[in-house]
Amino acid sequence: MSALGYVHAWEHYKDELQLLDKKLELLYKRRQKLTPDPQTDSFRGMFVSEDEFIRLIGGFGSEEEMDEEEQDVLGMIESLEKSIESRLAESRTAGVFLPLAYLSTVFGFSSIEERIVMLGLAVELDRKYERIFGFLLDDLTNKTPNISLALQIACPSPEDMRAARTTFMAPNGRLARYVLHPDTLVSSGQTLLSRPLQLDKRIVTFLLDSGELDPKLGPAVQIIYPDDEISPLLVQEEFQQRLRGFITDVYEAPAAERKRLAFHIWGNAGAGKKLQVKHLSRSFHKPLLIVDLADVQLHAASFEDQISVIIREAILHQAILCFTRLEVLYPAEPDLAAQQRLGRFHEELDGYGGMVFLLAGRFNRLSWKPKERLLLEHELAVPDEGGRERLWQTFAQEIGAGSDVDYRVMSGKFRFTPGQIRRALSLARGYSSWQAAAAGEGSWGASLRSDALYKACYQQVQHKLERKATRIEPRYGFGDVILPPEQKDQLRNACNQVKYRGVVYNDWGFEKKLAYGKGLSMLFAGPPGTGKTMSAQVVAGDLQLELYKVDLSQVISKYIGETEKNLHEIFEEAQLSNAVLFFDETDALFGKRSEVKDSHDKYANIETAYLLQKMEEYQGITVLATNLLNNIDEAFLRRINYVIKFPFPDSEYREKIWQSMFPPAAPLSDDVDFKYLAQRYEIAGGNIKNVVLSSAFLAAESGEPIRMGHIIKSIRHELQKSGKILARQEWEDY
Structure with a gap:
């Protein structure tokens, strides 16, 4: 075999399968010594013969008991293993991506665990192994090896076999938790060693064609790569610098002082929380896995499995893990199910070694007490007025929205986040164009109209003031x-x-x-x-x-x-x-x-x-x-x-109020004397409004213009509400 490194994954798998074939050959030769011609035994698998009993209680034979053929096969195995390791080292130096080696590195697998993964992958690479495993298990309906057979193939000694059993017996082990199919660890009446060894479908996909996200994650998860295009930071740059500097200091600290990090960041919608994390991940050349918790199924049965799958994806991509809308896990009145769900979420995060960001629209008093992780909190506040003014001007230029709007005034009136400002301008441009088209002034690209911009601003606000106001x-x-x-x-x-x-x-x-x-x-x-x-x-x-x-x-x-x-x-x-x-x-x-x-x-x-x-x-x-x-x-x-x-109006201001209350379209008789009304009747503007409206209805009923008589009659009714009575001489003229 050449000592050159591997060029691609399939070249690596070819050598691994060749190594597996030799291990299967060695296992067959060992079995053949106890059962020389198993094909002639028509009752094989239906009872235990004396020879098989002796073989079962004898375990592995020592190397001194191996015959010459077995020694030759064992020598080939050792030679292949050294060659593969040498070529892998060359590939690492050359920067060649090999999925199996990468998987082993990111999950921290031992060499035996890596062999077990390769054993599970073999049936996906070549269907001949389905028949081989069926033969070795005395059952051709079995398409995959069971755990017992996997241990015999992967482990060179009984001591290794006993140590490797913990890989399957510990449900929280990384191999069992992230790589094996869930059915592998389900009892179904079977002993541990008799359960089939099968890789999770996502792991198979990764080993054969890495790069895409697990389709089971659906719309709840998206990945941002360091070279993806992202919007620039226009505000809160000092927080970004603070984050980068702190994380760099932690990474560069001595290993004994180094801490895993978690950040809880909250702020109004559009404050730029995700944008901050995107810029941070780019600065450290890390992918970013963003998980919207509002889109994750919160049912008790599936929530833990989904979070486990998400964390596995983050490990596979060596990504910074970011959960958004954290508040869905902190309801106002948590019940037992919500508390249990939150506890499982924290347990899953404790098992993740990478950096974690928890983003929320409001502050949540976290009940998470992370193990061996430093949890820091920060509020991403609304930018100050100077920052908001820059955002208004910058975003307006981006969308090409010409306008005579004073953005300094807008920044003072609306305490908007960057996201709200961008959405308001975009929506206002659409409203302005629609209004311009209706007026025959052109369509798309029209200057922003002030009323359209304010309408768009109001739509950015989601509040519940109507409950008490x-x-x-x-x-x-x-x-x-x-x-x-x-x-x-x-x-x-x-x-x-x-x-x-x-x-x-x-x-x-x-x-x-x-x-x-x-x-x-x-x-x-x-x-x-x-x-x-x-x-x-x-x-x-x-x-x-x-x-x-x-x-x-x-x-x-x-x-x-x-x-x-x-x-x-x-x-x-x-x-x-x-x-x-x-x-x-x-x-x-x-x-x-x-x-x-x-x-x-x-x-x-x-x-x-x-x-x-x-x-x-x-x-x-x-x-x-x-x-x-x-x-x-x-x-x-x-x-x-x-x-x-607010003073009680004197006669001068009462006269102005009387005159202002009648709209131009109202039919007003010539006999209406506002000066007389103002001097004669000391009533406030609110009362005058009631009088004017009442007199208008009286006039409408009689089919006449609004006369002085209608007004005086209405004044009598208005004063009677407060217990005042007009003397006859004050109204009899009308």
């Missing part, structure tokens, strides 16, 4: 709200605080000075009907943000701790959308903090303090409305960015 569609602008100049200026200033967040916090460095409290909080105080709710809509409309009115009946609870729990849920969901939160009629919840005289006072103060804390943590806009400003504690007011007092 009601969405209000903003319909008013600054021109619709009738307020004194001072209050209007305060509203505009508040909106500007959101629009120019990027300049102040990022460009001017105020971000580093504030650990929290970067949101916007406003308190609207004034009598009912003075425009507080309308002003909340003006703010949301001007900033083009969603407005949610919190239903206090769903928030306040008589049970201790429930109010805080509800508030936490509201602010947690709002954080995802950056929505404007509007708490109306907040006197009951946010009244003056009292002296602690009993437990009820104590917990009422805790609720107020908790609200203050959540408002300061929230980076969006919170609007509170109250009718009684004097009931609000001074410490509470200190933490509010803007306290806007």
